[in-house]
Amino acid sequence: MQRTSDQASDTKRWGAGALVFAALAMVGGMSNAYVISLLTIVLLFTFLGQSWNLMLGIGGQLSIGHALFVGIGAYAVAILNIKYGVTPWIGLLLGAVIAGFVGAVLAWLSFRFEVRGIYFALLTIAAAEFARIMFGGWDYVGGMQGLFYQAPSGTMDLGMLRGDARFYYFVALALAAIGVAGTELISRSYWGYVWRAMRDDDEAARALGVRTFRHKVLVVSISAATAAIGGGVLGLVQGAIFPDSIMGMAISVDVLIGPVVGGLGTAFGPLVGSMAAIPLHHAMGALGDSLGLPGLNSVAYGAVLILVVWFLPDGIWPAIVRLYGAIQLPARGRISQLRKAEE
Amino acid sequence: MLSLWLNVIAGGVLIGLVYGLVALGLTIIFGVMRVVNFAHGEMVVFGIYIGYWTVRIWDAPIFLAAAVAAVVMFVFGYLLETLVVKRFVNRPHHYQFIVFIGLSLLFSGVLLMSFGPDPRPTASQLSFQTVSVGPLTLDWARIQAAATAGLLIAALGAYLKYSAFGRSLRGAANNRLGGLVVGLNIPRVYAVTFGIGAACAGVAGALISPLFDAQPYLAVDFTLLAFVTVIVGGLGSFGGALLGGLTIGVAEAIAALMFTPSMKTALPYALLIIILILRPRGFFGAKDI
Numbered sequence: 001m002q003r004t005s006d007q008a009s010d011t012k013r014w015g016a017g018a019l020v021f022a023a024l025a026m027v028g029g030m031s032n033a034y035v036i037s038l039l040t041i042v043l044l045f046t047f048l049g050q051s052w053n054l055m056l057g058i059g060g061q062l063s064i065g066h067a068l069f070v071g072i073g074a075y076a077v078a079i080l081n082i083k084y085g086v087t088p089w090i091g092l093l094l095g096a097v098i099a100g101f102v103g104a105v106l107a108w109l110s111f112r113f114e115v116r117g118i119y120f121a122l123l124t125i126a127a128a129e130f131a132r133i134m135f136g137g138w139d140y141v142g143g144m145q146g147l148f149y150q151a152p153s154g155t156m157d158l159g160m161l162r163g164d165a166r167f168y169y170f171v172a173l174a175l176a177a178i179g180v181a182g183t184e185l186i187s188r189s190y191w192g193y194v195w196r197a198m199r200d201d202d203e204a205a206r207a208l209g210v211r212t213f214r215h216k217v218l219v220v221s222i223s224a225a226t227a228a229i230g231g232g233v234l235g236l237v238q239g240a241i242f243p244d245s246i247m248g249m250a251i252s253v254d255v256l257i258g259p260v261v262g263g264l265g266t267a268f269g270p271l272v273g274s275m276a277a278i279p280l281h282h283a284m285g286a287l288g289d290s291l292g293l294p295g296l297n298s299v300a301y302g303a304v305l306i307l308v309v310w311f312l313p314d315g316i317w318p319a320i321v322r323l324y325g326a327i328q329l330p331a332r333g334r335i336s337q338l339r340k341a342e343e
Numbered sequence: 344m345l346s347l348w349l350n351v352i353a354g355g356v357l358i359g360l361v362y363g364l365v366a367l368g369l370t371i372i373f374g375v376m377r378v379v380n381f382a383h384g385e386m387v388v389f390g391i392y393i394g395y396w397t398v399r400i401w402d403a404p405i406f407l408a409a410a411v412a413a414v415v416m417f418v419f420g421y422l423l424e425t426l427v428v429k430r431f432v433n434r435p436h437h438y439q440f441i442v443f444i445g446l447s448l449l450f451s452g453v454l455l456m457s458f459g460p461d462p463r464p465t466a467s468q469l470s471f472q473t474v475s476v477g478p479l480t481l482d483w484a485r486i487q488a489a490a491t492a493g494l495l496i497a498a499l500g501a502y503l504k505y506s507a508f509g510r511s512l513r514g515a516a517n518n519r520l521g522g523l524v525v526g527l528n529i530p531r532v533y534a535v536t537f538g539i540g541a542a543c544a545g546v547a548g549a550l551i552s553p554l555f556d557a558q559p560y561l562a563v564d565f566t567l568l569a570f571v572t573v574i575v576g577g578l579g580s581f582g583g584a585l586l587g588g589l590t591i592g593v594a595e596a597i598a599a600l601m602f603t604p605s606m607k608t609a610l611p612y613a614l615l616i617i618i619l620i621l622r623p624r625g626f627f628g629a630k631d632i
Contacts, residue, residue: 056437062436062437062440064440064444109616109619109620110619117436118379118436118440118578119574119578119619121436121437121440122379122570122574123615123616123619125567125570126567126570126571126574126612126615126616127612127616129567129612130609130612130613130616133608133609133612134609137603137606137609249563253444253448256441256444260441288456293455293456294455294456294459294460295451295452295453295454295455295456295559296452296456297452298448298449298451298452298455299448299449299452299453299456300452301445301448301452302444302445302446302447302448302449302450302452303445303449304445305441305442305444305445305448306427306442306445306446306449309431309434309438309441309442309445310430310431310442313434313438
């Protein structure tokens with residue numbers, strides 16, 4: 001009985017996810033250029049948010065320097081493509097490998113003496129800033145002047161990942177779908193259970209025979225590698241990369257705002273959060289420009305972060321699920337919905 | 344050549360004392376409340392703007408600017424703690440961090456809105472005066488800043504060690520529950536602690552206002568600098584913050600002399616990574632974070 005109801009709600013979840021992405025694909029087919037470029041960024045940051053979410057929401061390790069991995073991915077793709085004409089696919093792969101290795105080294109450095117929590121978070125941000133300054137002073141990668149992609153010719157070329165804005169919209173949509181489905185699959189896999197166990201209680205997980213040190217390095221490394229893939233595509237979409245824009249603190253904040261606002265540790269949270277936060281940020285930026293108040297978007301971001309943690313600490317998505325559950329399923333179903341919301 | 348090195352190192356020590364004061368604010372807040380103030384750099388920048396107004400506009404001496412910054416920022420920190428931070432003290436670390444990132448964005452946005460993105464030079468005739476002591480030629484502004492910072496650090500240390508409030512503050516830092524049991528007014532201790540931390544940042548900002556142009560974008564750099572200083576010394580350690588500040592100040596000065604100027608900004612992070620490899624909890628870090 002329980003089994004079938006789980007399977008039914010499973011099908012519903014996957015079905016709902018497929019519907020959302022089908023709707024987004026239709027939006028991409030119909031909308032104007034502004035909506036498309038905005039949604040491309042939203043979807044890319046959904047994917048990046050998933051990568052960050054994997055690390056904190058499921059693995060329990062806080063990173064505030066995700067820009068490091070984003071930047072490594074962007075530079076790997078850009079250097080190979082611009083300097084040597086290599087297809088971005090190789091660059092994405094190489095960037096993921098390098099970022100995964102860097103992430104593993106950082107995690108190893110930090111966790112080997114059980115230094116965790118704040119020290120790890122501060123190490124990530126120090127590493128990101130160090131890399132940003134180093135890249136800024138490194139002529140081979142363009143220094144502060146950055147690297148520029150050739151202007152797209154407008155013809156779609158999947159092998160070289162070049163195309164118009166609509167093409168990149170669908171690339172971003174595919175990445176976001178992979179991110180959401182991947183998070184769902186990983187959180188139900190053996191690794192997902194192990195990571196949540198060590199997130200909730202490290203010592204208890206170890207007592208049950210989980211080698212938490214290894215798993216922490218693994219989760220950080222996977223998160224870093226996926227962030228690099230997102231970063232590589234972000235660089236292609238933006239058409240140019242500079243150390244300050246692709247490795248700066250602003251990227252680290254943009255990466256975490258989606259999952260925090262949407263719902264930490266959930267598969268759909270980063271999508272919902274990015275949908276809510278990034279358009280708000282752009283709108284406030286435009287409003288601030290027209291009013292001559294340059295800091296307005298930053299104030300809006302800050303206020304949203306504080307208010308969400310204050311009043312909706314689980315994020316928007318679990319609140320929606322809870323509301324829906326309370327209306328739809330009195331008594332029995334509510335508990336399982338709540339449990340879903342917590343995951 | 345030797346006198347050049349001596350000059351550079353002395354300059355590093357002087358600015359290092361001010362860094363120490365910034366880091367002290369961060370470490371006091373962390374040591375007592377176990378929260379990391381990610382908006383610390385913004386508080387330093389508030390201090391720089393206070394210095395800008397008092398020194399540049401009213402032509403007041405730097406000591407007065409420091410006093411104004413201390414009072415204003417103490418009240419600011421006290422209010423911020425009672426109105427906002429208080430609600431998040433017992434939440435998990437990552438929630439606190441996100442709230443403080445939010446506060447930092449909010450403050451830097453407010454700074455941008457009120458003062459605009461353009462740097463405002465605070466340079467007065469003070470910035471160009473020098474003093475010669477033997478082979479050393481030192482900035483008068485730096486000497487004043489360092490002397491004030493050093494005095495304040497000593498006074499704060501004595502206050503925390505010998506006064507009744509200092510004892511209750513240290514008690515709350517050692518054992519929050521124990522403090523509650525013996526009747527400490529923990530909410531008040533926390534609010535005052537946050538006020539002191541903010542005041543340290545503000546005073547440091549006012550003191551260096553003749554050396555740095557007032558500009559909102561400086562905030563991130565100061566936040567990160569304070570983090571690095573505090574981690575090098577050990578989070579939550581009073582002496583560690585001071586030693587960390589001196590280390591960073593001297594290392595920065597030497598790096599600027601030996602390598603390119605961009606190395607000067609990168610060096611603290613490199614130092615941090617090295618320290619974390621060799622001594623993961625800094626020089627005097629607490630065991631349990």
